[in-house]
Amino acid sequence: MERNMNRIGVSAYIRKPIEKEVIRFKLESFASLIQGHERHYKTLTPKEAINPFNTDIRHFKTTFSIPDAEGMMDFGIWILSRSQNFRESTCAKADTLVELFYELMRRNCRNGEPLEIIIEESFEEMFVTFRCEQPLILSPRITVLTHELGDECIVQAKEVHARLGMQEEFVSPPQNIPSAPDKAAIPESFRLPESEVPQPCFKTPEEPVPIKEIRVIDSDEHAILRRSFTDKTTAADYIRDIGGDVLDEILDLAGLDTEWGESLGKIQDSPSAETITDFANTTLGAYVHAINGLFEFTALAYALSALSGALRENARRIADDPAMLKKLLLFLEHLGHDLSSWRGHLFEQQDAQDIHYLDSSFFSSCMQIEGIITDKQIAAEDDDNDMEFF
Amino acid sequence: MAKKVIIVDDSRAIVATAELALEEMINSGVIEFKSYLNPLDLLGALQSGAESFDLLISDVNMPQMNGLELARAIKADGRFTTKPILILTTESSNEMKMAGKEIGVTGWMVKPFTDDKLVKSIKMVLGV
Numbered sequence: 001m002e003r004n005m006n007r008i009g010v011s012a013y014i015r016k017p018i019e020k021e022v023i024r025f026k027l028e029s030f031a032s033l034i035q036g037h038e039r040h041y042k043t044l045t046p047k048e049a050i051n052p053f054n055t056d057i058r059h060f061k062t063t064f065s066i067p068d069a070e071g072m073m074d075f076g077i078w079i080l081s082r083s084q085n086f087r088e089s090t091c092a093k094a095d096t097l098v099e100l101f102y103e104l105m106r107r108n109c110r111n112g113e114p115l116e117i118i119i120e121e122s123f124e125e126m127f128v129t130f131r132c133e134q135p136l137i138l139s140p141r142i143t144v145l146t147h148e149l150g151d152e153c154i155v156q157a158k159e160v161h162a163r164l165g166m167q168e169e170f171v172s173p174p175q176n177i178p179s180a181p182d183k184a185a186i187p188e189s190f191r192l193p194e195s196e197v198p199q200p201c202f203k204t205p206e207e208p209v210p211i212k213e214i215r216v217i218d219s220d221e222h223a224i225l226r227r228s229f230t231d232k233t234t235a236a237d238y239i240r241d242i243g244g245d246v247l248d249e250i251l252d253l254a255g256l257d258t259e260w261g262e263s264l265g266k267i268q269d270s271p272s273a274e275t276i277t278d279f280a281n282t283t284l285g286a287y288v289h290a291i292n293g294l295f296e297f298t299a300l301a302y303a304l305s306a307l308s309g310a311l312r313e314n315a316r317r318i319a320d321d322p323a324m325l326k327k328l329l330l331f332l333e334h335l336g337h338d339l340s341s342w343r344g345h346l347f348e349q350q351d352a353q354d355i356h357y358l359d360s361s362f363f364s365s366c367m368q369i370e371g372i373i374t375d376k377q378i379a380a381e382d383d384d385n386d387m388e389f390f
Numbered sequence: 391m392a393k394k395v396i397i398v399d400d401s402r403a404i405v406a407t408a409e410l411a412l413e414e415m416i417n418s419g420v421i422e423f424k425s426y427l428n429p430l431d432l433l434g435a436l437q438s439g440a441e442s443f444d445l446l447i448s449d450v451n452m453p454q455m456n457g458l459e460l461a462r463a464i465k466a467d468g469r470f471t472t473k474p475i476l477i478l479t480t481e482s483s484n485e486m487k488m489a490g491k492e493i494g495v496t497g498w499m500v501k502p503f504t505d506d507k508l509v510k511s512i513k514m515v516l517g518v
Contacts, residue, residue, distance in 0.1 A: 353455075
């Protein structure tokens with residue numbers, strides 16, 4: 001029987017008839033265990049609740065200072081060993097959380113400035129806060145991981161909050177903070193000056209940062225974006241080498257500048273899927289056709305072709321959304337100027353130091369426009385070097 | 391007082407995207423935003439004293455002048471040696487980054503960029 005009781009988790013098994021001494025020893029032993037636990041953790045005061053999920057503030061707090069990957073590994077081992085006490089689904093979340101914090105560390109640990117991870121915990125739940133001195137830098141992978149954690153994760157400007165083992169929906173700030181006593185009831189000699197009166201500082205959590213759906217850049221697109229030409233060809237050298245017919249065709253594109261503007265005017269005057277599709281097919285199509293004839297500029301042709309496809313696919317929703325349409329028209333107008341300027345620097349003034357100066361930049365502009373019309377974040381999932389500070 | 395952020399990029403579409411991303415900071419008076427399509431124009435204005443900045447964001451591949459050449463020329467001028475320069479480009483090779491680091495640029499951002507990332511970088515560099 002005693003073995004069965006121990007197996008199901010009873011803390012002590014005392015046999016009858018009861019011996020006073022045995023009960024006293026057992027109680028002393030429990031008291032000592034609890035004191036030890038309290039010594040190990042810091043007790044939170046109501047003012048110190050950090051994690052907005054933490055509505056029961058009478059918990060303990062542990063702080064990790066993470067200077068590097070090794071520090072993060074220590075934290076990972078600690079939290080994974082602790083989360084084994086929780087239910088199975090929580091263990092899976094702990095794995096995701098560790099990966100999320102590792103990614104956050106990689107992006108945000110800079111200049112030897114340590115990051116903080118603060119654990120507030122009870123015997124049943126853990127509230128984990130990742131804190132950075134500077135505004136957090138996110139990445140596509142971080143966005144994916146926060147999606148996986150769903151409602152159990154809040155991303156703020158400098159902090160990421162998560163909870164493990166919680167079963168309820170997010171609840172409002174705690175109700176158990178006692179209200180301030182009536183001033184009149186406190187004898188004057190005991191009153192603190194107004195400036196020294198401690199103020200409760202539990203904050204309503206900020207609005208979570210909205211997270212957009214991600215459209216991951218595929219390998220072909222990545223190759224075009226990250227293409228680097230080590231041997232630069234100047235516009236003057238290039239023009240000397242190409243045939244006159246091709247040059248004439250490109251110079252004829254000057255006529256398309258007018259058509260570009262007129263087509264955008266048509267969309268503005270009568271926004272519809274038809275006018276947008278017509279711009280994609282006719283105006284962009286003419287550019288794609290002409291540039292496709294130049295072997296060196298297939299990347300530009302690809303970018304225009306991809307943009308044309310995105311416009312056709314989203315023509316209906318663009319036409320139905322005046323704000324999006326306004327933005328799109330502005331960007332298309334600028335894109336037209338960029339193409340016109342490119343033509344000038346390469347084929348007219350021939351003053352470009354590098355004929356490929358626009359290629360990847362133009363493709364990236366087209367992708368940003370695609371991001372606006374599809375309301376998605378365009379990003380390379382495996383691009384670890386998209387932001388770096390020296 | 392608003393910090394002056396200048397972006398130099400030959401692409402009007404990129405300048406417009408950046409301006410839209412920074413709209414809130416501009417409207418709230420945190421930053422003042424100005425753009426140049428030609429790095430030579432910016433360099434001339436800086437050298438004549440007609441222009442100054444708290445943060446410069448520059449593209450690399452531009453028709454008349456490379457962004458790293460621009461950064462080198464600006465850093466060589468004693469008035470701007472300590473001013474932060476961020477590079478915003480599609481170039482992501484380590485060689486290019488190393489070249490930028492040697493010139494003294496503050497950071498390197500790769501296009502396409504998200505609004506959030508641009509805002510955070512600027513806030514971080516300017517401490518606003």
